[in-house]
Amino acid sequence: MERALTPGDRLPEDALGERFNVSRTIARQALGQLAGEGLVELRRNRIAVVASPSWEEARDTFDVRISLERIVVQRLAGRLSAEQQATLEAHIAGEERASGGPEPASIRLATEFHLLLAEMTGSPVLRRYVAELGYRCALILSLYSRPHSSDCAVSEHREIVAALVAGNAGHAVTLMDHHLDAVAERARILTEPQREHDLIRLLAPYVDG
Amino acid sequence: MERALTPGDRLPEDALGERFNVSRTIARQALGQLAGEGLVELRRNRIAVVASPSWEEARDTFDVRISLERIVVQRLAGRLSAEQQATLEAHIAGEERASGGPEPASIRLATEFHLLLAEMTGSPVLRRYVAELGYRCALILSLYSRPHSSDCAVSEHREIVAALVAGNAGHAVTLMDHHLDAVAERARILTEPQREHDLIRLLAPYVDG
């Protein structure tokens, strides 16, 4: 979500295990799960790498994501509790605060906004699928998009919440469609191949303890 | 899919490995994947068991499945190639032929019809999610439904295909909604706890070679 890693980056079991202070067995399990979620590519006898979705897979992922999030807003329109409303507004305020700061934080918050909505449907299945697609879309944008500019997105988030609170399902769906279309639209120009990464250094912030 | 196993059935790594002639490591990996798909419950230091979705989870799974399959028929209406049409008709013919025979076969075919439709959208993501939910719903029905009666379902499948071929998206969606509602409706009466199973014997047909 924060683009600490880039598609194609190598993920050797040993190095991961050393970084997170676990054995290869554990690192291997984690890689297996991530492969199941489409974030890691796992080919037999080959080193695991961060997934590099093809252009077709990218398009497909975005298309299904749009359909799924449409379901989310349809379920939520006019049904947000006061508490949920407050949570969403607090989140958007956080996004605004972060919008001037470091990019990884604002990218993460933008993704988490959608996750928050999915969570509020109360459907674990919907939540899981939206989360999975959200993560994959973040990965795709790091492959295909130009640098993130989050300013517009925050105001769109605000409008979506307003439509949900107003109970205008149709409008909320339209807004969400346009919002996600706009996000997908960023994935138009291929960025040049990324720099070499130092796995050990990059993952340092993510080690517990 | 064929209800060879029932929710709650124990799945010890050892027994599985012996049955399929693989080591515990491999059996363990398989259990991990199945847990990711929600078909197996994996609690720390405890024996794995076939998942027993709660009533709420069951309801949720069916609800999301209906929403997802609605997307499938919307994408397919008026867009089926002659070849796809033939494939679907052949499948339904197979369902009819099997409807008098052994139950496991017809249950499997009924589930696979929906999988076939999802596949024809050409969307790997949609296909995967519909498959996952289809398998889970089969599991749920084996927990909560009375014995399967597939006669009605086959004719409903036929009607859905007809609406798709006619290009009537709205009607196709309605038919699919009603069809899946009817399937979910079967999950109303709790069946009594199932008999004890002999894992070794039940899995015998599934061993390769």
Add this chain to the structure above:
DNA sequence: TGGGATTTGTTCGTATGTATT
């Protein structure tokens, strides 16, 4: 093209935790 260094695939042993008599 060849060969050494890496990295994965798999098995097995031990420790630890759980169920059952």
Add this chain to the structure above:
DNA sequence: GAATACATACGAACAAATCCC
């Protein structure tokens, strides 16, 4: 309630495949 049997969790080690110079 304690002891025994059983199952899982984890890591070490070895073989085979791959990578890279």
